[in-house]
Structures are given as structure tokens and as C-alpha cells.
Amino acid sequence: MMMGFLTHSGFLIFLGLESGNIPITNVYESFISLIWCILFVYINLDYLYKLPSLDTFLVPVVTALSLWALTFDGGDLFLTVSLQNFWLIAHIIPIFIGYASFTISFSLSIMYLTQQRQLKHKLFGPLFTRLPSLEGIDRLMWKTISFGFPLLTLGLVFGTFWVKTQNILGEQWYLDYKVVLGLATWLIYAALLHMRLVASFHGTKIACLTIAGFCLVLFTFIGTFFMGTKHAFQKVSEQVHTEF
Amino acid sequence: MSILVVGLNHKSAPVEVREKIAFNATNIPTALSLFLHRYQTAESVILSTCNRVEMYASTMDGGVKTEDILSFFADFHKIALDEFSPYMYHYTDDRAVDHLFFVTASLDSMVLGESQILSQVKEAYTTASMEEATGKVMNQLFQQALNVAKIVHTRTAIGKKKVSISSVAVEFAEKIFQDFTGKMVLVVGAGEMCELLLKHLYEEGARTIVVANRTFERAQEIANAFQGQAIKYELLGEYLAKADIIISSTSAPHYVIHANQVKDAIRHRRGNPMFLLDIAVPRDIEPEIANIDNVYLYNIDDLQSVVSQNIDERTREVEKCRAIIEEEVEHFMARLEEMKIEPAITLLRNHFHTIGKEELCRLKPKLKSIDNGEWEQVVYTVERTINKLLHHPAKVAKQEAKNGGGYRYVEIIRKLFGIFHHTDQI
Numbered sequence: 001m002m003m004g005f006l007t008h009s010g011f012l013i014f015l016g017l018e019s020g021n022i023p024i025t026n027v028y029e030s031f032i033s034l035i036w037c038i039l040f041v042y043i044n045l046d047y048l049y050k051l052p053s054l055d056t057f058l059v060p061v062v063t064a065l066s067l068w069a070l071t072f073d074g075g076d077l078f079l080t081v082s083l084q085n086f087w088l089i090a091h092i093i094p095i096f097i098g099y100a101s102f103t104i105s106f107s108l109s110i111m112y113l114t115q116q117r118q119l120k121h122k123l124f125g126p127l128f129t130r131l132p133s134l135e136g137i138d139r140l141m142w143k144t145i146s147f148g149f150p151l152l153t154l155g156l157v158f159g160t161f162w163v164k165t166q167n168i169l170g171e172q173w174y175l176d177y178k179v180v181l182g183l184a185t186w187l188i189y190a191a192l193l194h195m196r197l198v199a200s201f202h203g204t205k206i207a208c209l210t211i212a213g214f215c216l217v218l219f220t221f222i223g224t225f226f227m228g229t230k231h232a233f234q235k236v237s238e239q240v241h242t243e244f
Numbered sequence: 245m246s247i248l249v250v251g252l253n254h255k256s257a258p259v260e261v262r263e264k265i266a267f268n269a270t271n272i273p274t275a276l277s278l279f280l281h282r283y284q285t286a287e288s289v290i291l292s293t294c295n296r297v298e299m300y301a302s303t304m305d306g307g308v309k310t311e312d313i314l315s316f317f318a319d320f321h322k323i324a325l326d327e328f329s330p331y332m333y334h335y336t337d338d339r340a341v342d343h344l345f346f347v348t349a350s351l352d353s354m355v356l357g358e359s360q361i362l363s364q365v366k367e368a369y370t371t372a373s374m375e376e377a378t379g380k381v382m383n384q385l386f387q388q389a390l391n392v393a394k395i396v397h398t399r400t401a402i403g404k405k406k407v408s409i410s411s412v413a414v415e416f417a418e419k420i421f422q423d424f425t426g427k428m429v430l431v432v433g434a435g436e437m438c439e440l441l442l443k444h445l446y447e448e449g450a451r452t453i454v455v456a457n458r459t460f461e462r463a464q465e466i467a468n469a470f471q472g473q474a475i476k477y478e479l480l481g482e483y484l485a486k487a488d489i490i491i492s493s494t495s496a497p498h499y500v501i502h503a504n505q506v507k508d509a510i511r512h513r514r515g516n517p518m519f520l521l522d523i524a525v526p527r528d529i530e531p532e533i534a535n536i537d538n539v540y541l542y543n544i545d546d547l548q549s550v551v552s553q554n555i556d557e558r559t560r561e562v563e564k565c566r567a568i569i570e571e572e573v574e575h576f577m578a579r580l581e582e583m584k585i586e587p588a589i590t591l592l593r594n595h596f597h598t599i600g601k602e603e604l605c606r607l608k609p610k611l612k613s614i615d616n617g618e619w620e621q622v623v624y625t626v627e628r629t630i631n632k633l634l635h636h637p638a639k640v641a642k643q644e645a646k647n648g649g650g651y652r653y654v655e656i657i658r659k660l661f662g663i664f665h666h667t668d669q670i
Binding site: 017115119120122124128132133134135136139160199201202203204206221 | 416418419420421422514516517534537539540542553577634647
């Protein structure tokens with residue numbers, strides 16, 4: 001995993017040098033950056049909690065995202081002038097790390113449901129022995145969500161400031177698909193935190209809601225691109241390119 | 245030089261015979277010193293557990309025989325030989341080594357792969373060593389046996405899977421709860437199995453223990469043993485929602501925990517999982533409970549089936565263990581053969597060095613003008629020449645000894661150079 005992370009870091013640096021900016025100038029680069037964040041969070045998490053078998057569940061997710069990333073055009077490295085400022089980093093970086101954290105919590109949810117299924121259906125194979133306790137997975141799910149949520153909040157707050165001060169999405173910015181979906185994502189994770197923290201909910205429901213949250217994260221991240229919103233990097237780049 | 249083991253175990257003898265010749269921590273040192281007094285050149289170790297009594301012995305001259313150990317057992321325990329001798333087994337040399345390795349690796353235990361025997365062998369060896377009953381051979385043998393057991397347990401899965409009902413139950417609970425600190429264990433019924441399970445959970449950190457039983461006094465008895473709390477049987481329903489682990493083993497002919505009770509309990513628990521263990525026959529817990537979300541219910545058959553699977557897995561590992569042991573026995577016997585010819589090689593070296601010294605003594609008076617520095621050079625050259633001459637034959641003899649043929653080589657060399665010495669026993 002560490003070797004993969006280092007290779008990925010090298011590739012990310014290469015992309016950054018090519019574009020002369022942080023590598024999030026198009027969907028392809030954004031995917032690559034997100035995968036780097038996922039690996040970064042995983043390596044730190046593994047170091048802190050020594051959770052066995054998380055890689056078994058995370059590697060397929062990372063592999064799927066990587067393969068998906070390959071389907072996007074990586075050639076468009078053009079960046080609008082308006083994106084090259086402080087707000088870009090302040091908006092994107094916390095959101096990406098937050099998303100990475102949610103990806104880990106998604107993998108943990110799958111792990112939870114797998115272990116739960118094994119316990120319910122009395123399937124005591126090699127995976128049963130290797131997986132940690134339900135309570136342990138549940139605690140870690142909580143930790144990753146409560147780590148990712150403040151970052152998502154921070155990224156959204158900075159994004160709102162950016163939109164308001166530089167008017168890059170027009171007057172009705174709040175009707176932009178990505179803004180609406182971003183808010184929905186924030187709400188679903190806020191609900192999750194509320195359930196855990198205030199209502200003290202645990203178990204299957206939390207795991208299922210975490211999976212739903214991650215699906216929304218993916219849709220917000222990539223789905224809006226196909227919806228013709230201005231809030232999709234490549235579209236903005238193409239638009240400005242055409243203007244030039 | 246030979247290694248001998250004489251003993252009996254749970255397979256060869258019934259418990260009434262085993263207990264007759266069993267040793268305990270107090271009389272083992274006495275037995276060892278009496279045996280040493282009787283056979284002064286012997287090395288010995290006594291291994292006495294609830295399943296086996298064995299004596300390992302070795303002498304340079306092969307002076308101790310099976311009959312000697314049997315009569316020692318009879319004399320020490322003051323019982324007639326024929327009362328126990330038909331149940332005894334005895335092995336010599338490689339078969340004795342193989343037996344010890346097999347025993348220490350827990351392949352000869354009642355519960356295959358249990359690690360308790362390893363500490364028992366270690367204790368037996370330490371006692372013998374403290375009594376100075378062990379020597380070069382027994383030290384090497386037992387140290388190697390302990391080492392082999394570790395190799396076997398590391399390289400195979402012989403001891404990995406749990407093979408008792410209570411340990412499998414605790415293993416299940418550990419797959420649900422990260423630890424048992426702060427978890428409430430509710431025990432319904434007060435049978436032996438409940439007590440055993442509680443003991444396991446207590447050892448793993450469970451401290452909040454509640455016992456409910458029809459007979460309140462018995463509930464109190466068990467609760468006190470684990471610093472828990474006894475409750476009236478009628479209050480059982482109230483405690484269901486608070487309990488994380490529920491163990492039920494009553495003799496009731498009907499269910500004592502019902503699905504609607506657990507549904508209510510899990511609602512109060514807001515998805516916090518519950519682990520229910522029904523070890524009663526007929527069952528105490530309504531089976532439909534297993535379908536409730538975040539509730540994990542197991543009965544005695546579930547546990548038994550995992551235990552059987554685990555035993556099968558351990559049994560499948562035996563062949564792998566046997567292969568490791570065979571290899572290790574071969575290595576050990578090769579080292580033993582090497583040890584056997586060491587005195588002969590030392591004698592050979594001494595013989596050559598004596599000749600060298602004699603010749604140097606004869607030469608010195610003839611070299612009157614030689615100074616000390618030059619003389620030291622001469623002595624050094626002679627010794628170096630002898631060592632160089634002997635290096636190869638000694639190496640070959642040691643190598644051949646590993647295959648059991650060293651003695652022949654030593655004999656040839658001795659005949660060639662005319663070396664005979666009464667202390668040279670092989």
C-alpha cells in the first residue's frame with residue numbers, strides 16, 4: 001500500500017508540474033488527487049489504529065475509482081484565471097480530505113455489514129477470524145465521519161465566500177446542482193453525526209446511512225459534471241477556453 | 245550414549261494407574277536425586293502431568309535400561325511392578341527424541357494443540373536442571389524440544405482455533421464487542437456451564453455481572469464468586485435492555501426469553517448490539533430472536549459445530565507438524581552423533597600434540613644458540629602443522645558422524661596411528 005501511495009504521490013507531483021497548479025484542473029486530475037487523499041488518510045489511520053483487513057475492503061474501492069478516473073480526459077490542463085487564487089485551495093483541499101475520510105468510512109461500513117452478515121448467518125470462514133469486532137468497526141466509522149465532517153463544513157463555508165465575493169457562479173449560485181448536492185451531502189453527514197452523538201444510535205442503520213452518504217459524495221463529486229452545471233471544472237475550463 | 249524414555253499417558257493407562265505413579269512438584273526433586281544416586285553417570289528429567297508420567301534418561305555408557313527405570317518407579321512409589329508396567333511404553337534414541345518433540349508440540353495431548361504442555365515440559369526441565377540432574381545431552385534435548393514446539397506452533401495452525409465450547413463462545417462475543425469492560429453480562433440459570441462461561445468472560449475483563457436464577461441463593465453464590473449481583477428471577481425482563489451479553493441455561497421446559505422482550509430491549513438500546521447465548525436443552529431463548537436487527541443469537545449446536553470444525557482443522561495440521569518434527573529429530577540425532585565422536589577426536593588431537601611436544605623436547609637441547617623468539621616460532625610452526633594435518637580428518641569424521649558412520653572413521657584413524665585409551669568410550 002505504501003509503495004502504491006509513493007508512486008501515486010510521484011504521479012501527482014508530475015501532474016502538478018505539468019499544469020503549473022495543484023492538480024485539480026479537470027475531472028481526471030481531481031480524481032487522482034482524491035485517490036491520493038484516500039490513501040493518505042488510510043495510511044495515517046492504519047498507523048494510528050492498526051485495523052486489520054481494512055485494506056481488503058478499501059483496495060477494491062480505490063481500484064474502482066482509479067479505473068473510473070482513466071475514463072476521463074486528462075488532456076485539458078487549461079485553468080481559468082479566476083480559479084488561481086487562495087479560495088481554490090481553501091475550498092477544495094478540506095473537501096477532498098473530508099471526502100477521503102468518508103470513503104474510508106464507506107469501506108468500514110461495508111466491513112461492518114460483512115462481519116454482521118457472517119455473525120448472523122454463522123459463516124465462520126477465514127474472513128470472520130480476520131475482521132475486527134462490530135463495536136471496533138462502528139467506533140472507527142464514527143471517528144472517520146467526525147473527522148471528515150468539519151473539513152467538509154470548512155470547505156463549503158470557504159466555497160460560499162468564494163462564490164459570494166467573486167461571483168463565479170452568477171447571481172443564482174445557490175441553485176447550482178453542485179451547491180445543492182453539496183448541501184445535501186453535508187445534511188446527510190450532519191444527520192449521521194446527530195444520530196450517533198445525540199441519539200446514540202449504532203449498528204446497521206448507521207452503516208447503511210454511511211453507504212448512502214458516500215453514494216451522495218460520489219454523485220456530488222462526479223455526477224454534476226454530466227448535469228451541465230457551471231460548477232464542474234472541465235466545463236468552466238472549456239467555457240473560458242472558448243471565450244479566449 | 246543413548247536416550248531413553250519410559251512412561252505412560254492417558255492413551256496407554258487408565259487414571260487409577262496414572263495416579264499411582266504420578267509425581268508432584270514436591271517429590272520430583274527427591275526422585276531425581278535418588279535416581280542420580282542410584283545411577284551416577286545418568287542424566288534425567290521427570291515429566292509428570294495429569295495425563296502422563298514420563299522419565300527421560302541418558303547415560304554415556306548406556307548403563308540405564310528400561311527395567312532400571314521401571315524398578316525405580318516401583319521402589320519410589322512402593323508399588324508392585326506388575327501393577328503399572330503393562331501400561332508403560334518405552335522408546336530409545338531417535339524414537340525417544342521424536343516422542344518428546346511430539347509431546348512438547350502438544351500433538352500427544354488429550355486436547356490436540358493445547359499449549360499447556362509446553363509450560364509443563366519447561367517446568368520439568370527447569371526442575372531437573374536446578375537439581376543438577378541434566379547434562380550435555382538432556383540440556384540439548386529439552387532446549388531443542390521447546391524450540392521445536394515453538395516452531396510447530398508458529399508455522400502451523402495447530403493451536404490457533406479454539407476447541408472448547410466456552411472459549412468459542414467468548415470468541416464470538418469478541419467479534420461483537422471490542423472489549424468487555426463496561427459491558428453487562430446477564431446470566432439466566434446457574435449451571436456449571438454458565439459458571440465456566442462467566443469465568444472466561446471475567447478473565448477477559450467483564451466486571452458487570454448479573455445473575456438471575458429460580459433459586460435466589462444459588463444465584464447469589466455464583467454472583468459472589470465473580471463480584472456480581474444476584475437478582476430475583478421475576479426481574480429478568482427489566483435487565484434485558486441493559487444487558488450486552490446474555491447467557492441462558494435453565495432447566496425450564498419452555499422459552500424464558502421471548503422475541504417481543506428482546507425487540508423492546510433493542511429499541512431501548514438504539515442499535516447497540518446484543519449477544520445471546522442459549523446453552524440450555526430444551527432451548528431457553530425463542531429462536532425468532534435471531535432475526536432481530538443487531539441481535540446475535542447462538543445455541544449449543546452452533547458452538548459445538550464450530551468446535552468440531554476447529555478440531556478438524558487442528559487434526560489436518562498434524563501432518564505438517566509431523567514433517568517439521570521429523571526434520572528436527574534428524575537434525576538433533578546428527579548433532580548427537582557429532583557429540584558422540586567428540587571425545588575420540590579430542591583424543592586424536594592430544595595424541596598428535598603429545599608426539600609434537602616430545603619431539604620439541606628432544607630438539608631443544610640440540611639448538612643451544614636459539615633465542616626465545618626463534619624457539620617460539622618453532623613451537624608455533626609445529627603446533628600449526630599438527631592442527632592443519634588434523635583439521636581435515638576431524639572435519640570428515642564429524643560430517644560422517646551426522647550420518648551415523650563417524651565411529652568407523654575414528655576407528656580407522658586410531659588403528660592407523662595406534663591410538664588406544666581406556667577413557668575413550670563411544
